[in-house]
Amino acid sequence: MATSGEFRRVFSAFDQDGDGKISMAELRLCMKAALGGDMSAEEVQALMASADADGDGQLDEEEFVRLVREAEAGQEEEGDRCREAFGMYEMQGRGCITPLSLKLMMSRLGLHLDVNECQAMIRRFDLNGDGVLTFYEFKTMMMMA
Numbered sequence: 699m700a701t702s703g704e705f706r707r708v709f710s711a712f713d714q715d716g717d718g719k720i721s722m723a724e725l726r727l728c729m730k731a732a733l734g735g736d737m738s739a740e741e742v743q744a745l746m747a748s749a750d751a752d753g754d755g756q757l758d759e760e761e762f763v764r765l766v767r768e769a770e771a772g773q774e775e776e777g778d779r780c781r782e783a784f785g786m787y788e789m790q791g792r793g794c795i796t797p798l799s800l801k802l803m804m805s806r807l808g809l810h811l812d813v814n815e816c817q818a819m820i821r822r823f824d825l826n827g828d829g830v831l832t833f834y835e836f837k838t839m840m841m842m843a
Contacts, residue, residue, distance in 0.1 A: 705763045712762070719756035722746050777837070784836045794830040795820065 712720045712728045720728075726742040737745075749757055749765035757765065789799040797816040804811050811819075820831055823839040831839065 705766060706759070708766070709759050709762050719754075719758055720762055721756050725757065780837050780840055781833065783840070784833050787831075787836070792830070794832050795836060796830050800831075 712724055714724050722742050729737050749761050751761050787795045787799055787803045797813050800816040801813055823835050825835050
């Protein structure tokens with residue numbers, strides 16, 4: 699979790715005109731830089747509305763910190779769900795998803811694949827080339843889905 703000083707630095711970076719508030723335009727520009735993609739005006743407006751407690755159409759530092767903390771909490775919750783899902787696929791106690799454990803889980807889900815098909819699925823996200831999926835590789839795969 700970020701510290702108060704880190705929040706202040708990020709807030710200052712978003713508050714490009716230095717007026718102590720983050721406008722929709724500033725939020726959209728910084729989200730584009732942070733995410734590497736453009737958010738629609740509607741998405742930025744919804745994000746702003748969800749955090750703008752005083753309804754002035756801008757985020758002060760307190761509103762901004764609350765928004766960031768909620769986003770961090772959501773990421774932690776998402777990580778917990780991802781870890782739970784990983785545990786369902788990782789059945790052999792090895793701390794990774796093997797072609798066989800993937801095959802077994804896919805069978806439980808009603809998808810009957812052979813080991814070669816499971817190996818091919820793993821290869822797509824096997825970043826270190828060891829033939830299995832670590833939690834990090836699984837999480838990357840889930841974000842791409």
